[in-house]
Amino acid sequence: MLNDISFILGAQRNPPAKLAMSTATVYIGAMRLAFTDSPLDHAGLNRSDAGWMDAQHRHDGARAVLFAGGALALGEDGAPLILPAREAAAMPLKWPGLIFLGLQDGAPWFAASLEPGVRERGPDFRMSAMHAPPDLTCIFARARAILLWAGRRRVCSNCGGSNEPVDGGLRLLCPSCGMEHYPRTDPSVIFLPYSGDRCVLGRQAGWPPGMYATLAGFVEPGETLEAACAREALEEIHLKALRAEYVASQPWPFPSSLMLGFMVEIEPGEVRPDDDLEDARWFSREEVRSLYDGEMARWSPRHFSISRLLVEHWLDTG
Ligand SMILES: [Zn+2]
Incomplete structure (x- = not known):
């Protein structure tokens, strides 16, 4: 069985042949997942000088x-x-x-x-x-x-004063009240719900015809990532999550999300899509393959989104 998704250390540019859980970088085959393995050193030890x-x-x-x-x-x-x-x-x-x-x-x-x-x-x-x-x-x-x-x-969100950039603009400081403002990153879960040899994909109105993808949503305050997956599965397709397994993450600058990718085992049952989905339904591996090899190849290049990576991961592990 083909298994060409690899997770490797940031410093190592050549992906290993077998899947290896490690840290920073995610490859699909020889292709690097977009926005991962940044060449930038953020100079955290020097930028305040x-x-x-x-x-x-x-x-x-x-x-x-x-x-x-x-x-x-x-x-x-x-x-x-x-x-x-x-x-x-x-x-x-x-x-x-x-x-x-x-x-x-x-x-x-x-x-x-x-x-x-x-x-x-x-x-x-x-x-x-x-x-x-x-x-x-x-x-x-x-x-x-x-x-x-x-x-x-x-403008300072605390007192209405005028913020000033410090640390090269990577931090804003309000001289009036002393509040520091840091760039925000919003955690979101993105996940492929599956049961046995079928998975659920959904589509939103306005997407290109025939396009289906994984489910996703922002993590709410006071919530674990696993709980966010379970809540979103219930809200979006009305099915209960049984188990969530972390796979990989991807910065997603639209505008400032960090997508945390999971495989989520759900109870089998009738999919009832939420109002914000135009459709959601069960797919077999064969159906997913023909979907992604067809029209969707144009809209969802293999290397671009973690949504696609999760789907490929599921196809490869079946
Ligand atoms: Zn202020």
Whole structure:
């Protein structure tokens, strides 16, 4: 039986032949799951040092990726606009200006949002990310999540004062009340419900015709990941979860989720989709294979989402 999903250490770029539970990186065959195995060193030990951060801005190899209206800004060649950091700093930037993302092979990356009208806005960010080289996809994702967060927090949510960027913009500090604001990551569970040799997939209205995927939802305060899976299974398809097994995670910068992927064994029974699903039903492995090899191959490339990884995992372990 084919089993080509591997979980390997971040430093190890060549996936092993067999599945091995380890830490950071997820591969499907030789393809790296999008947004995983980032090449960036976040420089957590240095970024609070203002002198060190100044040196990063002056670094000859410093680059900045620029955004326009939530999408990647485009250069005159139609490619994502990546400039030397000094040139980017001279452009009309939205508050808080250049944000430090991390180091790639010792060279700093920054990001910023351009004021409206400065440069053309690229296509939908998800489409851009789907087609960018894997390392750039990680950099773009981190940039977008942090820029969206910072852009909405110029005003302190505690006292209404004016926040100031510190640590290269990776932290905002309100001088009036002293409150520190950090970029947020919202945990979400994403899971494939299964029983025996069948699984349940659902679809939302508005998705491309014939597209079905795993179920997902945000984790609520006071909830474990397993409880979130069980609650979502009950809410979305009205079936009881029996067991949840963690598989892998994926940062999902739309805008700031961390998708925590599970296989969830559910009781067999009638699937009754919730109102926010257009359809949900049981599928056999053969049905899932023909679905994903057909029209859906265009909408859900194998490497892009953890939803697809969970489905492939289930197909391979049957
Ligand atoms: Zn404040």
